[in-house]
Amino acid sequence: MIYKLSKNYLTQEIDVVVNLEKGGHIPFDPANTDYQAYLAWLDGYEMVDGQLQKTSEGNTPLPADES
Amino acid sequence: MSYNGSGTFQINTTGQPVVTGTVISSTAFNALTADLATGLSTAITKDGQTATTARIPFAQGITSTLVTDSSSTSTGSIITAGGVGIAKNLYVGVNANIAGTLNVTGSTTLTNPVINNIKMGYSTTATAAGTTTLTVSSNYRQFFTGSTTQTIVLPVTSTLVTGMAFEIENNSTGLLTVNSSGGNLVGTIPAGVCAHAVCIGTTLTTAADWDWDYISTSTITGTGANVLGTSPTITSATLVTPALGTPASGSLVNCTDLNYTGFKNRIINGAMAIDQRKAGASVAVSNTDSYFGIDRYSVIDFSNAATWQQLTTAPPAGFQYFGCLKRNSGTSGASTLAITQVVESKNCIDLQSQSVTLSFWAKAGANFSAASSNITASVKTGTGTDQSATNFRNGTWTGLATVVTSTFAITTSWVKYTITGTVSASATQIGVQFQFESTGTAGADDSLNVTGVQLEKGSTATSFDYRPYGTELALCQRYFTKSWPTSTAVGGAATNGYFGISVGTATTAQLVTNIQFPVEMRANPTVTLYDLVPTANKVFKGANGKTAYTAAISTRSVYAGTQDTTSSAEMVFLYTADIEL
Numbered sequence: 001m002i003y004k005l006s007k008n009y010l011t012q013e014i015d016v017v018v019n020l021e022k023g024g025h026i027p028f029d030p031a032n033t034d035y036q037a038y039l040a041w042l043d044g045y046e047m048v049d050g051q052l053q054k055t056s057e058g059n060t061p062l063p064a065d066e067s
Numbered sequence: 068m069s070y071n072g073s074g075t076f077q078i079n080t081t082g083q084p085v086v087t088g089t090v091i092s093s094t095a096f097n098a099l100t101a102d103l104a105t106g107l108s109t110a111i112t113k114d115g116q117t118a119t120t121a122r123i124p125f126a127q128g129i130t131s132t133l134v135t136d137s138s139s140t141s142t143g144s145i146i147t148a149g150g151v152g153i154a155k156n157l158y159v160g161v162n163a164n165i166a167g168t169l170n171v172t173g174s175t176t177l178t179n180p181v182i183n184n185i186k187m188g189y190s191t192t193a194t195a196a197g198t199t200t201l202t203v204s205s206n207y208r209q210f211f212t213g214s215t216t217q218t219i220v221l222p223v224t225s226t227l228v229t230g231m232a233f234e235i236e237n238n239s240t241g242l243l244t245v246n247s248s249g250g251n252l253v254g255t256i257p258a259g260v261c262a263h264a265v266c267i268g269t270t271l272t273t274a275a276d277w278d279w280d281y282i283s284t285s286t287i288t289g290t291g292a293n294v295l296g297t298s299p300t301i302t303s304a305t306l307v308t309p310a311l312g313t314p315a316s317g318s319l320v321n322c323t324d325l326n327y328t329g330f331k332n333r334i335i336n337g338a339m340a341i342d343q344r345k346a347g348a349s350v351a352v353s354n355t356d357s358y359f360g361i362d363r364y365s366v367i368d369f370s371n372a373a374t375w376q377q378l379t380t381a382p383p384a385g386f387q388y389f390g391c392l393k394r395n396s397g398t399s400g401a402s403t404l405a406i407t408q409v410v411e412s413k414n415c416i417d418l419q420s421q422s423v424t425l426s427f428w429a430k431a432g433a434n435f436s437a438a439s440s441n442i443t444a445s446v447k448t449g450t451g452t453d454q455s456a457t458n459f460r461n462g463t464w465t466g467l468a469t470v471v472t473s474t475f476a477i478t479t480s481w482v483k484y485t486i487t488g489t490v491s492a493s494a495t496q497i498g499v500q501f502q503f504e505s506t507g508t509a510g511a512d513d514s515l516n517v518t519g520v521q522l523e524k525g526s527t528a529t530s531f532d533y534r535p536y537g538t539e540l541a542l543c544q545r546y547f548t549k550s551w552p553t554s555t556a557v558g559g560a561a562t563n564g565y566f567g568i569s570v571g572t573a574t575t576a577q578l579v580t581n582i583q584f585p586v587e588m589r590a591n592p593t594v595t596l597y598d599l600v601p602t603a604n605k606v607f608k609g610a611n612g613k614t615a616y617t618a619a620i621s622t623r624s625v626y627a628g629t630q631d632t633t634s635s636a637e638m639v640f641l642y643t644a645d646i647e648l
Contacts, residue, residue: 005495006616006617006618007618008618008619009577009616009618010618010619010620010626015618015619015620016617016620017592018604018615020604023595023603023604024593024594024595024603024604024645025593025594025595025596025604025617025620025625026593026613027592027593027594027620027621029590029591029592029620031453031589031590031591031646032590032591032592032593032646033455033457033647033648034593034645035593036455041097041436047355047457049354049355049369051461052461065630067252
């Protein structure tokens with residue numbers, strides 16, 4: 001999976017991460033399962049065959065564009 | 068001998084007959100008088116001096132003009148101490164008065180008799196979970212008292228005549244079972260009820276020789292109506308415009324044909340009517356739980372070789388749609404396939420410590436491969452908040468507890484299935500799941516078909532909660548919404564349904580607009596923008612393929628557009644917003 005951070009042009013704060021593979025702009029909301037998957041991905045977990053499995057030591061998203 | 072034995076009086080003594088001109092001797096004369104005396108003494112005297120010594124034949128009958136008291140036993144026309152035997156019919160022109168007992172042992176037919184009253188016999192038996200066998204000599208009325216059950220065996224009908232009857236009244240609190248002499252059930256009599264059994268045949272030992280009717284209950288109150296006594300169970304009753312009144316307490320359960328009864332179904336889109344993502348098209352199912360198609364249902368196939376589709380051909384009566392989870396034909400090997408829906412915590416807290424019932428319609432495809440055609444239906448709870456369908460299926464919900472799970476052998480016909488269980492006091496989330504294990508190589512229709520899914524409070528499955536389509540759509544849009552029309556699948560031709568702005572003069576600056584979602588979403592959704600191709604994460608600004616941009620995603624709205632620097636006066640896109648569990 002590849003994620004890229006996105007900055008709110010109004011607040012200049014990063015409040016969205018974009019899933020570049022599946023598509024989707026994911027807000028930083030713990031109630032959002034895509035955000036939960038993103039947090040797991042940061043820790044090196046991804047869904048494999050229906051199970052959350054450790055696939056790496058950790059991941060880092062692409063930085064947000066400057067605007 | 069004066070009589071010849073046939074009633075003829077004969078003068079046959081010596082010297083008889085006498086001869087004219089001769090002397091009649093004393094011997095001849097005395098012999099004649101002796102004969103005459105004998106003959107007269109043998110005859111019946113009309114004043115009753117003699118009693119007959121043998122039966123007297125009256126060839127022309129007996130006629131008497133004697134007027135007697137009809138109630139007298141000593142002055143009648145015929146008085147006999149030894150009784151009267153009548154070989155032929157007895158006809159009584161006026162009255163027949165019998166002071167003693169009239170015993171009739173043969174079959175008696177009384178045509179249109181007028182009887183002021185009849186004293187019928189009765190017997191009383193205390194119920195003791197035993198058997199009471201009736202015979203031809205048993206009393207007409209049979210009363211049963213006590214507090215337990217009893218079995219009554221009716222007489223052997225060949226010992227009866229048709230029309231004989233028995234009235235059996237259950238004054239006990241237990242159930243009476245009435246059988247024929249051959250042990251076949253004729254009827255059962257609940258407490259407080261009276262029944263009537265009439266012999267209608269004399270050749271069988273089965274219930275067919277008996278006519279059975281319930282003739283009364285023991286408690287009748289009220290005005291102009293019969294009111295059943297205590298907690299009656301009425302099966303398949305037809306109530307014509309009943310007035311329920313204002314009962315002080317009680318609950319109305321298992322009622323069919325009730326119209327909108329208030330959102331009793333905790334499952335959203337139970338009738339599979341809403342399919343925003345695919346609009347009825349088939350979609351491939353992967354080995355990662357996902358909301359591929361029909362709204363609110365997460366689906367998985369561990370073999371990555373199945374489809375999920377909203378179908379409309381031959382659903383069960385009352386439904387227009389059903390979901391079909393089908394293995395791809397020719398796929399080999401075992402796999403687990405599951406359909407899951409989890410309920411948002413806000414919608415299930417009131418189910419704590421309550422009985423809940425899951426009902427659903429299911430049908431197997433013609434080539435359903437699961438062993439014994441078994442599927443497993445489950446209702447489970449957790450103690451977390453809004454945890455995902457994936458974690459539900461994986462069994463990793465916090466405080467996961469099974470409310471009820473059951474295996475059903477489904478058939479190729481639609482059947483409604485039901486399971487009931489009790490939710491724990493600490494449950495804060497609930498979900499349902501249908502799962503099957505495929506085997507062998509998939510045929511043309513190795514599928515599980517489901518619709519009419521309903522999870523409701525209570526221990527009885529009631530009629531399905533049909534909600535207006537627009538209402539159901541709005542309920543689904545709390546979890547997923549899109550700019551495409553509902554009838555167009557996501558990714559379909561973008562002929563309409565897109566958002567955008569036109570600024571009049573071409574600009575290289577970012578173009579961003581605000582989207583208001585149709586209903587407030589469960590939480591801040593994942594928003595995906597599409598250009599007009601449509602390609603995900605892209606928008607149209609002068610051309611397709613410009614990088615999409617969002618900000619300030621909330622449950623009600625999002626800023627969406629692009630920061631692309633292409634010079635254009637227009638920016639257009641379509642979108643989806645997804646906050647499924």
